Amino acid sequence: MRTTFEEASVRLYHLDDAGEGGAATTLFYGPLSEALAIAAAQDEATQDGLWIATDNDVIAYLDLDS
Numbered sequence: 001m002r003t004t005f006e007e008a009s010v011r012l013y014h015l016d017d018a019g020e021g022g023a024a025t026t027l028f029y030g031p032l033s034e035a036l037a038i039a040a041a042q043d044e045a046t047q048d049g050l051w052i053a054t055d056n057d058v059i060a061y062l063d064l065d066s
Contacts, residue, residue: 010028010052012035012052014049027039032052035052
C-alpha cells in the first residue's frame with residue numbers, strides 16, 4: 001500500500017543511470033509535501049531520475065506527478 005499523506009516522511013533522491021549501476025544522490029529527507037515541491041522545481045532531465053522512498057514503497061517522481 002502506498003503512503004500518500006502529505007506529512008509522510010520520505011527520501012527524495014536522484015538515481016544517475018550513468019556507468020555501471022549508477023549512483024543515488026539524496027536531495028531531501030522530510031515530509032512528502034516538501035519533497036514534491038523540491039522535485040517540481042528541478043529541470044525535466046533531473047525529474048526523469050527522481051525517486052521518492054517511503055517506509056514501505058519506492059516510486060518514480062514522474063509516476064506521482066502524472
